[in-house]
Amino acid sequence: MILIKRYRFFIGAVIVLAALFFINNQIAMKTIDLTIYQLKTMALVIPPIFILLGLLDIWVPRETMVKYMGEGSGIKGTVLAIFLGSAAAGPLYGAFPVAAVFMKKGASFKNILVFIGAWSTTKIPMFLFEMSALGAKFALTRLFINIPGIIIIAMILNKLISKEEIKNIYKKAETYAS
Numbered sequence: 001m002i003l004i005k006r007y008r009f010f011i012g013a014v015i016v017l018a019a020l021f022f023i024n025n026q027i028a029m030k031t032i033d034l035t036i037y038q039l040k041t042m043a044l045v046i047p048p049i050f051i052l053l054g055l056l057d058i059w060v061p062r063e064t065m066v067k068y069m070g071e072g073s074g075i076k077g078t079v080l081a082i083f084l085g086s087a088a089a090g091p092l093y094g095a096f097p098v099a100a101v102f103m104k105k106g107a108s109f110k111n112i113l114v115f116i117g118a119w120s121t122t123k124i125p126m127f128l129f130e131m132s133a134l135g136a137k138f139a140l141t142r143l144f145i146n147i148p149g150i151i152i153i154a155m156i157l158n159k160l161i162s163k164e165e166i167k168n169i170y171k172k173a174e175t176y177a178s
Helices: 002-006 008-023 025-059 062-069 071-087 092-105 109-121 124-134 136-160 163-177
Strands: none
Touching (some): 071 124, 092 109, 092 163, 109 136
8 A cells, every 4th residue: 555655656657658659659668768868868868966965975974064154154165066956957847956965965945946946947068059059148147047036946945945844855865864
């Protein structure tokens, strides 16, 4: 029963896919092909992220993380969160295990939100592509709008979410990052 509850979305997706197979075989086969492609992509991306996470967990002491990205880190913590998020490689789902390790190491909730926001919108490779494909004016305008937007949203969420809920999020991150 616990397994069914834990995997209910996967089981539901398999049932929908089976029904789709009988309704429209071509769409079902394309869905399966796309799923296999995405699983292969994840298999190539996730292992290096977890290796880096292990190294981060071992090499960076908690005191260092608290000093540079903790509650009292101020603007330097925010700038570091933007830099780390922007320099990251890989899809957005790679940001969440990194954020969990940052939480375990004592990074502030606001800086975690800034890091995830930067990972999703200000990556350096994406910025360079935009410079070449869409022009410097567009790329710089988007960047200079996104960075303050990320910080403002992080500050608002940090104020709106209760301290108890943030504690629960950190507790869950601690169990997943261990």
